[in-house]
Amino acid sequence: MFPHRSLDSLLPVVEDAVDRLLDQFTEDLHQGPVDFHALVSEELPVITIGKWMALPSSDYGLLRTLTHDQVFSQELFPTASQLARSDAATTQMRHYFIELIRERRERPGDDLVSSWLRTWDACEPDRDLADEAVHSLALFMILAALETTSHVLSSAVRLLLEHPSQMDRLGHHPELIPDAVEEVLRYDAPIHMISRVAPADTQLGAVLVPDGQMVQLMVGAAHHDPDQFPNPHLFDIRRRSPHLAFGAGIHYCLGNALARLEVTALLRSLLSSPVRPRLSAPVQWAPRVAFRRITSLQLTHS
Numbered sequence: 001m002f003p004h005r006s007l008d009s010l011l012p013v014v015e016d017a018v019d020r021l022l023d024q025f026t027e028d029l030h031q032g033p034v035d036f037h038a039l040v041s042e043e044l045p046v047i048t049i050g051k052w053m054a055l056p057s058s059d060y061g062l063l064r065t066l067t068h069d070q071v072f073s074q075e076l077f078p079t080a081s082q083l084a085r086s087d088a089a090t091t092q093m094r095h096y097f098i099e100l101i102r103e104r105r106e107r108p109g110d111d112l113v114s115s116w117l118r119t120w121d122a123c124e125p126d127r128d129l130a131d132e133a134v135h136s137l138a139l140f141m142i143l144a145a146l147e148t149t150s151h152v153l154s155s156a157v158r159l160l161l162e163h164p165s166q167m168d169r170l171g172h173h174p175e176l177i178p179d180a181v182e183e184v185l186r187y188d189a190p191i192h193m194i195s196r197v198a199p200a201d202t203q204l205g206a207v208l209v210p211d212g213q214m215v216q217l218m219v220g221a222a223h224h225d226p227d228q229f230p231n232p233h234l235f236d237i238r239r240r241s242p243h244l245a246f247g248a249g250i251h252y253c254l255g256n257a258l259a260r261l262e263v264t265a266l267l268r269s270l271l272s273s274p275v276r277p278r279l280s281a282p283v284q285w286a287p288r289v290a291f292r293r294i295t296s297l298q299l300t301h302s
């Protein structure tokens with residue numbers, strides 16, 4: 001689905017977007033505190049995916065808002081009004097991608113959606129079924145990519161600002177950035193809950209999970225399990241421990257390399273810039289369990 005060639009071609013897109021967003025951030029800092037989350041973290045993932053799928057930039061805001069609403073349905077205890085917002089967002093996104101596929105059928109390009117259509121046409125003679133498959137893929141990709149990556153971008157910046165000695169260490173040793181990214185993903189996994197249904201009676205440790213029973217795997221708790229991670233509440237970029245932030249097994253996240261690339265590019269650029277921001281207000285969070293979401297990360301000049 002994501003050929004390696006695509007990732008290579010996305011690197012300049014990501015680096016260019018990071019540079020532009022951080023230039024804007026630096027400029028805005030002269031005027032006072034800036035919400036890094038809104039200005040940078042919410043923008044970079046939608047620019048990256050938007051360019052890859054060749055979506056009009058005027059649609060980025062709409063797609064971000066619809067994604068925020070849609071993921072309520074994946075929460076542990078959504079309210080009735082949250083479910084209604086999620087349903088409405090799903091319907092709107094369905095229409096959006098049906099229209100996009102119609103356009104790409106008329107004017108195919110070298111974008112991701114056109115290439116998926118070519119792939120499906122080669123193996124699925126029924127064009128409606130091919131369209132349906134590509135439609136689901138496009139929709140899922142937006143949902144999978146935006147909230148998660150936005151969160152980890154802000155989370156990385158926040159954790160490093162809260163741990164200045166580790167920030168300094170990274171400044172002197174940028175080769176440690178990939179280790180820092182993994183520790184951010186362990187310490188504050190963007191998805192805290194992965195759902196599975198038992199295909200048969202299954203013994204899990206001391207618990208018998210009956211056939212057909214849904215199980216919620218609590219990733220955040222697993223990442224802070226002292227039997228797996230010594231001193232688990234310590235944020236330590238030297239840890240280098242494997243984690244479950246991208247899941248495991250056959251459903252392992254297909255976008256993991258892209259997400260890692262975005263966070264690495266952001267930290268590289270931020271650490272090499274002369275700007276030394278600091279937190280200017282407590283971080284604001286959406287009250288959620290499954291999809292972690294920072295809603296505001298106010299930064300100012302040191």
Ligand code: HEM
Pocket residue numbers: 140141144145146148149152189190191194195244245246247248250251252253254255256258259
């Ligand atoms: C930090 C960012 C991200 C995190 C934490 C994350 C996390 C995850 C997790 C936990 C799963 C497994 C879900 C399960 O087992 O039920 C998953 C699957 C998936 N992710 Fe991501 N994801 C991220 C970014 C992305 C991006 C950027 C894309 C697309 C470009 C993407 C596309 C996918 C896809 C297509 C799957 C489904 C794989 C399958 O079922 O075979 N993800 N992701």
